[in-house]
Structures are given as C-alpha cells and as structure tokens.
Amino acid sequence: MEFLRPATWQEALAAKAEHPAAVPIAGGTDVMVEINFDHRRPERLMDLGRIGELAQWETDGDTVRLGASVPYSRIMEQLRTELPGLALASHTVASPQIRNRGGVGGNLGTASPAGDAHPALLAGGAEVEAESVRGTRLIPIDDFYRGVKRNALQSDELIRAVRLKKATGPQAFSKVGTRNAMVIAVCAFGIALHPDTRSVRTGIGSAAPTPIRARAAEEFLAAALDEAGLWEDRGPVPPSVARQFAELVAGAANPIDDVRGRPADRRHALGVMARRTLGWTWEQYRGDGRDDRSRSCA
Numbered sequence: 001m002e003f004l005r006p007a008t009w010q011e012a013l014a015a016k017a018e019h020p021a022a023v024p025i026a027g028g029t030d031v032m033v034e035i036n037f038d039h040r041r042p043e044r045l046m047d048l049g050r051i052g053e054l055a056q057w058e059t060d061g062d063t064v065r066l067g068a069s070v071p072y073s074r075i076m077e078q079l080r081t082e083l084p085g086l087a088l089a090s091h092t093v094a095s096p097q098i099r100n101r102g103g104v105g106g107n108l109g110t111a112s113p114a115g116d117a118h119p120a121l122l123a124g125g126a127e128v129e130a131e132s133v134r135g136t137r138l139i140p141i142d143d144f145y146r147g148v149k150r151n152a153l154q155s156d157e158l159i160r161a162v163r164l165k166k167a168t169g170p171q172a173f174s175k176v177g178t179r180n181a182m183v184i185a186v187c188a189f190g191i192a193l194h195p196d197t198r199s200v201r202t203g204i205g206s207a208a209p210t211p212i213r214a215r216a217a218e219e220f221l222a223a224a225l226d227e228a229g230l231w232e233d234r235g236p237v238p239p240s241v242a243r244q245f246a247e248l249v250a251g252a253a254n255p256i257d258d259v260r261g262r263p264a265d266r267r268h269a270l271g272v273m274a275r276r277t278l279g280w281t282w283e284q285y286r287g288d289g290r291d292d293r294s295r296s297c298a
Helices: 009-018 031-036 072-078 084-091 104-110 117-124 215-227 239-252 263-286
Strands: 002-004 023-025 044-047 057-060 063-067 127-132 135-140 145-147 158-165 171-176 187-194 199-205 295-297
Touching (some): 009 127, 009 158, 023 031, 072 084, 084 171, 084 187, 104 117, 104 158, 117 158, 117 171, 117 187, 117 199, 187 263, 199 215, 199 239, 215 239, 239 263
Parallel strands (some): 002 044, 023 044, 171 295
Antiparallel strands (some): 057 063, 063 158, 127 158, 171 187, 187 199
C-alpha cells in the first residue's frame, strides 16, 4: 500500500488527479476501521493531516464554512449557537478520543447511512464544497447521497468544507442505539425549525439505504403551523399535529432487518423521536425550554 502525504491543499488535489483511486484520510476514524478489519484494501492512502486549513472554520455573514477535518469536539465547544443540531449530534459520536480526531468530512466521504452527522446536515440544509484541479463546486446535501456508501463526488474530487446557514430557530437530534455510548445508531433523527422561511427540515439516519429527509412530514408540519398561526403566536402544537408528523416521519423510512434492529422497531423509534424532538424544539421556540435538547435513547 502506497502512502501519500501532501503538505498543501494544492498538492493534495494534484495527487488525487494523478491517483483517482487514492483514499483520503484525516482523522482516520472510519477508513482505518475498515482497513483493520480487512474490509477494504486500497492501493493508496492519502493523509490530509498536514493541511491545516481543513481543520479550521469561519463565518461569512449568515453562513458557517466548516473545514472537512474540524473535529467533532470543536464543533461541540465552539459552534453550539451557530450550528446547534450538528453540535448535539457531535456529542453522540463514539468516544472522546474519536471526537477529538473525526470530522464531518469523514462521515460524508464514507457516506454510511448510520453516520451521526448526516441527519443534522440534512436538517440544516448543508452544502458540500468539493474541489479538484478542475475547480470547485457546491453540492446540495440533498443531492450528495447516491446509494449505500456512495456519494456524488467525482473520482478526482476531495471534500474541502461544508457550508451551513447559521441556525435561525431551534434544532434537535436524537439517536437510538443498543447502549448509551460507543455505538452505531439503530436509527437517528434530526429536526430544524426555520422560522425565517416558516419551514421545517428533517434528517433520518440508519433507516434507509442513504440518509434521507422526511419531506411529507416537513411539508405537513410547516403547513399546519402556518395555518394555525403558530409561527406568530407560538402557541402549543396540537397533539393531533404531533402524532401525524410522527407517523409521516416513520412512514418515510425504508429500513433493513439486521442484527441491530427490525424494520418495525426502527419505524416505531423514529416516530417516537420525531414526536419528542418536535416537542423539545417547539418548547425552545416558545421560550420555555432549555438550550440543550439532545437525547440518546438506549
């Protein structure tokens, strides 16, 4: 196995153009697991750890540009206000050691439907900044996932950053696993309220071949809130609306039957998480809830 170690981003792009099959690693928390278990044996690895700009984030007006290698621990500590959904999801990633190494770029690169960052990225309406020697393009997160562990990157492209609008309303994340820590999600759910556009976005993880949104549920809830004037008066969400929202979220899933859970169990869990996260975010929107609304259910 050949090991490439570019010192600059330009060197990394040139190496990827010359060796399109080279597998990039930064934190290595996803790729090295596959290599250690002999599930993957690439001819070349490209270590991006020397490229400092990938571990930086910056704001530009109402947008956060998050370098692909910014570790989850820094997202938790420094971006709780700007990106609350992603910060909450970061709390559930593995162990403190892995949170200090892993970043969102790795989740996107491997594109596993069980990646913890995906529901928050979908709910937040992220864009993936992909670059090659040919130039840069922004890929909407809705177009990024192409199949089981497949993404929209071209063979010569690398993920440089992720762009997310700063939160304009409450966001929440919930995850069900076989235990409370160091666990792959049985299923996960993220929700973001966007009062500025009177819209709702969601993200579902580990319950379909790819991370997905529950679009019918989003449209139903946004319309119900609008028709009842709740965006303005911030009254309570009727229980019937919460139930219908939960049912639509569960219905959006297309889960498999594996050692971690049955399809019926995953759909039931998603419905419960959808109802609860809606309650948490709406309480916060009304001004009655706490700022931190993360939950993990064992």
